[in-house]
Amino acid sequence: QQQVRQSPQSLTVWEGETAILNCSYENSAFDYFPWYQQFPGEGPALLISILSVSNKKEDGRFTIFFNKREKKLSLHIADSQPGDSATYFCAASEGGSNAKLTFGKGTKLSVKS
Amino acid sequence: NAGVIQTPRHKVTGKGQEATLWCEPISGHSAVFWYRQTIVQGLEFLTYFRNQAPIDDSGMPKERFSAQMPNQSHSTLKIQSTQPQDSAVYLCASSLMGGGEQYFGPGTRLTVL
Numbered sequence: 001q002q003q004v005r006q007s008p009q010s011l012t013v014w015e016g017e018t019a020i021l022n023c024s025y026e027n028s029a030f031d032y033f034p035w036y037q038q039f040p041g042e043g044p045a046l047l048i049s050i051l052s053v054s055n056k057k058e059d060g061r062f063t064i065f066f067n068k069r070e071k072k073l074s075l076h077i078a079d080s081q082p083g084d085s086a087t088y089f090c091a092a093s094e095g096g097s098n099a100k101l102t103f104g105k106g107t108k109l110s111v112k113s
Numbered sequence: 114n115a116g117v118i119q120t121p122r123h124k125v126t127g128k129g130q131e132a133t134l135w136c137e138p139i140s141g142h143s144a145v146f147w148y149r150q151t152i153v154q155g156l157e158f159l160t161y162f163r164n165q166a167p168i169d170d171s172g173m174p175k176e177r178f179s180a181q182m183p184n185q186s187h188s189t190l191k192i193q194s195t196q197p198q199d200s201a202v203y204l205c206a207s208s209l210m211g212g213g214e215q216y217f218g219p220g221t222r223l224t225v226l
Contacts, residue, residue, distance in 0.1 A: 032212070032213065034214065036217075041219075042219055042220075043119075043204055043206075043218050043219045043220050044217045046214055046215070049214065089156065091156075093212070095212045095213075099144065099161065099168075099208070099211045099212045099215075100146065100158040100161055100169055101146075101148075101156075102158070103155055103156035103157075104155075105155045106155065
């Protein structure tokens with residue numbers, strides 16, 4: 001049973017558009033949700049994260065919207081650039097001493113110019 | 114400030130041989146995590162150390178896999194009698210105290226022939 005699910009598997013947007021990547025989870029004990037960006041041949045890079053006590057987190061062009069009741073979150077990438085083309089992973093952890101991350105399968109984003 | 118360092122970047126072994134993967138966490142980080150990434154399974158947690166002590170090895174295969182953290186500056190993941198299904202990218206991450214932000218290294222791509 002997959003504890004963290006992402007959709008869509010792949011997404012193509014035009015330069016300047018807002019890309020919306022979705023994530024949902026099963027475990028109510030999850031309280032920390034980071035998003036990672038990964039380019040081919042590299043390790044995942046932490047992009048932005050949110051704690052379950054918040055419903056929104058912004059960092060530049062990247063915004064997380066979080067709905068605890070529905071166990072859903074989304075990553076919005078505003079003014080998408082070709083350099084944003086990468087695979088994005090949603091992850092979750094219970095925090096505290098149980099710090100291991102559970103990852104979704106990723107969304108591959110392509111930004112066309 | 115160097116990020117997480119993993120060596121080697123690529124390793125090719127024959128079936129039945131041993132593979133040792135090295136990780137140097139970010140200086141000052143007390144927690145080290147190991148993950149495995151494959152196309153089919155995605156990113157999977159293997160094991161986690163905090164202050165060099167093993168905290169959670171729930172993701173480690175019961176046989177042939179072992180991990181150690183002999184000092185605060187490096188951790189090793191050893192795979193004995195490697196099998197083709199062990200082929201994957203092995204990722205190491207470190208964090209300041211365990212919970213919260215994890216920073217990944219570039220990974221070691223292990224290929225078992």
